[in-house]
Structures are given as structure tokens and as C-alpha cells.
Amino acid sequence: MAAGAPARLAALTAAVLNAAVTAWVVLGFDFGRGASFQFEASRMVLENPRMGFNVGVDGLSLVMVVLTSLVTLAAVWLRPTKAGGEGLYYSSSLLIAAGAMGAFVATDLFFFYAFHELALIPTFLMIGMRGTGDNRAAAWKITLYLGLGSLVLLAGLAALVTSASGSGLTTFNMAELRELAPKIAPAVQEPIYLTLLLGFGVLISLFPFHSWAAPAYASAPAPTAMLHAGVLKKFGLYGLLRVAVPMLPAGFHAEWIQSILLVLLLGNILFIGLVAIAQKELDLVLGNSSVMHMGYVFLGIASGTAIGYSGAVFLMFAHGVSIALLFALCAQVREKTGSLQMARLGGLAKYAPFLGLTFAMATFASIGLPGFGNFAAEIMVFLGGFAEKPSDHLAPLQVATILALWGVVISAVYMLRAFRQVFQGEPAEVCTRATDLSGTSRAPILLLLVALLATGFFPELLLQAIRPFAQALAALN
């Protein structure tokens, strides 16, 4: 048995078991009651403050759980590019996945927050130990940025819990907080909501708190980038939908906060889009594209409509899968050619046709072409942005939506350009020596691609879970 094989076997077993449990939950899920939590279990940790290890899945959680299982399986399946230290390598990947999974199924605010941070140290170690390029600086940046962001979030959550509980029993139970928190005076809700938006925003790489993301993803080893960009970054968005929007409606509807959010999300889509165009290395293009697409999810959330929420959740899934796929492929390009500088690459598709084909499809998905889940998601976001009642002038949200539409053009420019420079044209010298993916190393790629195509052709697969949740959330307003 090769060195590190036991670690790989254990990690793959864990990921497969995880996927099996997820499949069991999906099969047993009652989609008619998608707005309420199912498969609930709880274990009291503290009586006062009331804190418990409570878990459950509703439609939103279910989609995120499926995303986590898929990406985890693919990330663990990829072979490490560097031999040695397999134990730490696989356990870090699994810890990041566990953190995300725990956060998505927790129905207690304490564990919801706590699980997310489980990923902090593994990410730091992986980028620092196995990353490429300026990896140490990137590792510090992502860790300190996210550390500060999550502390701001913690302050916001502490304020939320203490204000909601008043003089009575302090509770972290999300179901109870959902009853109590909306009763907080609107003047208090607004600063708390803004703090949460800021805290979650840093974790999501909301403009202008985005600068940690692209360099960290570019220099991280493939599984870390896949799990972090694909899954973990969705925690912030999940938190907005799960905590901030339903619990603090007065904060969500405050016009001044809404205006700030609209400006910032346009910063994500337009400014970061232009930044992505200017990149010269493939990994940085992908890193920036991942930041940019968060803007659409914010737009869906800001719309406050059922269809907008549905689009946002759908995009969280589709973007998670497509960016994980792109980072997996990008790591293959680096491994086969030894470079990611687009100017030094070219014609790779001729020598590695499987890689070229799958990268092209991932590119199309990322741009949002029909047939992929991303298209279904983005169209719902844009429809949500226009769902307001017609009047004789455009609402700010509608103006933002019109501007955001240009993002599709921008992403077409940088993604297609990147594809052309790497895979087409005159074959570069480094590419002529490249070999294609073969055998089982194709499996994780195909797994993610199939997920994108399936949700693209049959969006109802996801929508049946998302719709009840989105409608319930929109009905709160």
C-alpha cells in the first residue's frame, strides 16, 4: 500500500458515507413541508442560557447539505499534487467540510456560529503548508480577515440574542428567536442588522471586504479552494437568509441599509468583474469571478420576493458546484502544464481534450448559459429584481438589476477569454507535453458537471425544496 493510502481511504469512506446519509435524508424529506424543519434532533447543552446541540433540515438546509456532500466527495477524490503529509491534508479537508455541514444543519444559533469557525485553522494550515505562489501572505490575510469578520458577526449575534431575550430567559434556539427577535424595536434592529450584514459580508467577500478572497483561493491547494469558495463562503449568505432577514425584518427593510447593500453588491458585480478581466493568471480570474458572483446572490436576497430568494438559494448551489469544478480543473491545468499564466499557455485542448471539454462546459455554466443550473438561478434573481409593482419610474432595486445584467456580459468576456488563451490557439510549448485526465481522476469532475447539467435541465429538482422556504420567507414581509 502506498504511503498515505490509509488516509485517502479513510477520507473517501467518510465522504461516501456522508453522501449516503445525505441521499437518505433527501429521499425521506417531505417536500410539501419544505418550509419547516425535519429530521430534527436536539440535545440540551445549557439550561440558562438555553443552548442546545439542535439539528434539522428544511428546504434551504437541504440544498446546502447536498451541495456540501457533493463538493466534499469531489474534493476528497482529487489526488493531492504533492506527496507526504496525507493525514493532515485529508483531515483538513474533512474538517472544513464538517464545519460547513454543521453550520447548515444547526438550528441553534450558538452551534450555527461555532461550526463555521471549525474551518478557520485547517484553512490556515492548508494554504500555508501546501499552497502555491505567495501562499503564506494569502493564508494570513484570509485568516485574519475572516477572524475579524466572524468576531464582528459574533458581536452582532450577541446583541441580537440579548436584545431579543430581554430580561427573560436567554435563548439561542433559532425557532424561539424567530418569534422573539422581530419584536425588537426597529431603531435597535437596524444597527444589529447592519452589524450582521457587515460580519456576514466579510465572510461572503462583499465589496469592499473582498480582498482576502481571490489571492487565498488562487494560492490554496485545490480541495481547500473548492470547499472554501464552493461551500464555506455560502455560510454568510445562508446566515443572511436564516438569521438576519427573518429575525430582523425592520433592519432588512430599512431603506438606507437597503441602499447601501445595493451599492455594495453592484461593486461586487461590476467592479470585481472588471478586476477579473484584468487578471493575467487563470487562478486569479476564477478567484475574482467567485467574488463577483456573490453580488447576484445579494441581489436576489435584496429583492425580498419569493422568486428572488429562490434564485439566490439556487445560485448558492449552482455557483458552489461550478466554482468547485473550475478550481478542480484549474489545479489540473497547473499540474499538467506547470503554469497558470495565460500568456504562456495555449492550445491545451488539443493535448488534453477531456480537460478542454469539461473546462468549456464549466465556463459556460459560470457565465450562466442555459442548460446549466447557473442560468436557472440567475434568471430567477433578475426576475425577482423586477417583481416590484409597476410605476411610472424605476425603483432603486430595478436600476440595480439593470446594471447587474451587464455582469453577465463581463463574465462572458473574462471567462471566454481565459478559455481561449489556455485551451485554444497556437499550442504553447508547456501544453504540448501535457497529458489528459484519465480513469478515475475523471470521476470528481464528471460528478460536479452532472450536478450542474441536471439542475440546469430540471431546476425543479432543487426548486421543490427551495420554493416552500422562499415563499415562507417572502410571506414574513
Place this chain on the structure above:
Amino acid sequence: MPAYYLEVAVVLLGLVLLMLEAFSSASDKRFVGHLALAGLGAVFLALFFVNPAPGASPFWQFYTADSLALTYKGIALVCTMLVLILGLDYIPVLEKFTARIGGRGAWGEFFCLPVFICAGLMWMASAIDLTSIFVSLELVTIGFYIMVTFMRRNVGSLEAGVKYLILGALSTGFLVYGFTWLYGITGQTNLGAIADKLDSGTVARAPALFSFALILVALAFKVGAVPLHFWIPDVYQGAPTPITAFLSVGSKAAGFIVATRLLAPYLGAAAFSPTATAILLALACATLLVGNFAAIPQTNFKRLLAYSSISHAGFLVLALASGASGGFGLPPSQIVAFYMGAYLCMTLLAFAVLGVVSRVSGSDDLSAFNGLHQRSPLLAFALTVAMASLAGVPLTVGFLGKFFVFGAAAAHQLWLPLGFAVVGAATGFYYYLKVLRNMYWNPPANSPVAALSLAPLTKWTLVALIAATLILGVYPQPLLHFLR
């Protein structure tokens, strides 16, 4: 069984050990340490069978056995036992620095004196009278004067001892002076009577606040808060590593139980509460700032832990100052006690790893930790858990402590101090993770890599502390149950 039996037992244990050490003909005095451990372990078990109800005799005006006192007694006992275990591992270093020229080392007392300090710490936990507070405090401080300078052939240890002695004596002066003013204006030495008197509105404002300021300065020395924090890095660096751990945990815990009890009369009196709170908050913010920012450039692990200890004092003072109702349903005294319990687990875990690493490499520098995960995965994992907990990463007990402090600050709308706490905690991520960088990113200094071997007792202590840090981080109920 009345609670003071415990202190009596510990003092007797210390005396017996001292005699055994002096008159034993054995050349290896290791057995003293083992006996001390066994004795303290027995006392720790007895702690669970104590009758907390006060008796009728006047003795109970000086002494209390409330749940807070019992918790701090437990902290003192566990801390002393762990320090003795660290000490057993540290014997080679003690041997080297206590030996006469050409002779053998004399380190038998190294395992007796901490027992007396432990008795002092336990008494401090119960003291509710100015006199009993002062006497127990001095018992502890004088014990530490000796222990800090224990390595008498080591210049660093002597220098640390002199610094500690001078500043300790100074702070004692402040404390006594504060006590005399407090006695002068209230005519009482019992803290309960003092609280009633201060709250009655008949006490003049200026002398009361003057006594508060004097007492605060002395307490700041004990707990390592601004403005009397500057001895900490030097003394921590020079003292023998087990004693550094003892100072960092035991002495700080005792300082905080005394602070909890001594400051309560001021914080509870309507006339003085706003001013006292404001001063404490300012102190907390300054301590958070100094501790965390000064920790950033440190390259010596002991100094790093020293500044970390200052920054934790900042969080604890913030909890004390955040108002009587506390946060998340926990009063400030319980938040502080919980935080100290958490601090015990994670700090002693860090010192246990440091003890092994510095014994092998002969250095306390961060560079001594380079590539530790290749030499000993267990040590690297232990230190990772300790650093994560100190930094406040969730699912560790250190996070819960910080979380409760944040909750207390948020519940009282102390947004500015909360901001300081957020910035301080975020800074912590940098300097605690610096250690992880050395352990995991950097290659080991020597190749081929030499594996580190651990004594069984050290190994199981590490495992127990890791388990405590992680389990209490998810399930804090046992510790909180003990507190109530």
C-alpha cells in the same frame, strides 16, 4: 465536613512533605512530588463532600464556602497538581541551575512550597474579610517570591525574582493603604458590612473612591492588568516554566476571586457604582489594547504567553465591569469564574508543551517550535488546541469564556468596550496562529527529524487537558453546574 478542613489538610501536607524532604536519606527526591500529587488529589476529591453552609461561630465572618469559593478552590488544587506534574518533567533543568559547583542539585522544596501556595490560594477563595484577604494574599505572594528565584544559578531567574519582589511589595503597600482608608470610612473589615455601609449613603465620596483606586492598583498587579502589568513579561520569561504557569493561572485566579469580592461593595453601591464602573471599563480597554498589541511582535513563547495573559485579564476585567446582571443569564462573578476555569485548561496545556519543547531544545523561542508536527504530532496537536482556545476559536472552552464576556458587554450596551474586545480578539488570531505557523509551515531545524518522546504522565496529562478544552467547549454544563 466544613470547608476549612481542606486548607488545614493542605497545610499539614505541606509540612509533612517539608520534613520528609529535609530528613529523607534518598538521593532522588522525586517521591516528594509524587506524594504531593497524591495528597492534593485526595483533597480535591474531598472538595466534593464539603458542607457549604456557614456555622454559627464568628469564624464565618472571615470565611465563606459559597459555590464561588469552592470553584476557585478546585481551580487552585487542579492548577497546583498540574504545576507539580510540569515540575517533575522540569527536574533536569532544576538540577542544572540549583547545583553547587561540582555538587548535586537541591530541588526537593520545589515540590513542597507550591503546596503552601495552594493553601493560600484556597484560603483567598474563601476570604471575605479585609484581614483574611490580606493574610492569605501574603502567604501566596511570599511563596511566589521564593519560587520565581528558585533556579539560583540562573541570572534570568534571579532578575525576575527581584522584579517580582519589588513590585509585589509596592502593590502590597497600595493594598494595605487602601484597606486602611476603607476601614477608616466604614469602620468595618467584613466585606458584607462594608457593602452595607457604602450603600447607606453616609460615606464621603472622595475617600471612598480614593480607597477604591488604591485597591484597584494592587489588584491590577495581582491579575496583570494595566497599569501594573509591566512586570509580567520579564517575570514570566525568567521564572522556571512550571512556576510561570503557576503565576499565570493560580495567581491570576486568586487575584480575580479577590477582585470579584473586593470590588462588589463599590459596584453595588448606588453612589459609587457609575464612577467605579467607568474606571474599570477604562482599565479593561487599556489592558485589552496593551496586551494584544504588545503581543504581536513577540518572538519568545513565554513572553507571548505573558502578553496573552495580560489580554485575558482585559477580558476578565471587562466582564467584572459589565454590570450586576451580567450576560446570557450569568452574573459577572460566574462569567469570570468560568473564564478562569477555561483559562486554566488552555494555558496549562500551552505551558505543558512549552515545558517539553524547551527542555529538549533549551530555548523558549518560537523558532524552537519549528516543524514540531513532524517531531511529535501529539505535542503539535495539543498546542494547536491550546492556541485555538486562547484565540477564542469556537468549539473550544476559550471561546465560551469570550462569548460570555461579549454577551455581558452587549447586554449592557457597552459598545465601545465591546469594540475594543473585538479588535483585541482579532489581534489574538494573529499572534496565537504565529505559533501554528512555526509548528506546521516551517521545517524542523535539524534533519533528519528526531522524534520527541514523552513521559507517560506528561502524555496523559496532555490528553486530559486537550479533552477538557474540547469537551467543555461544547458541553460547559459540568463547570457551570459546579458554579451554581
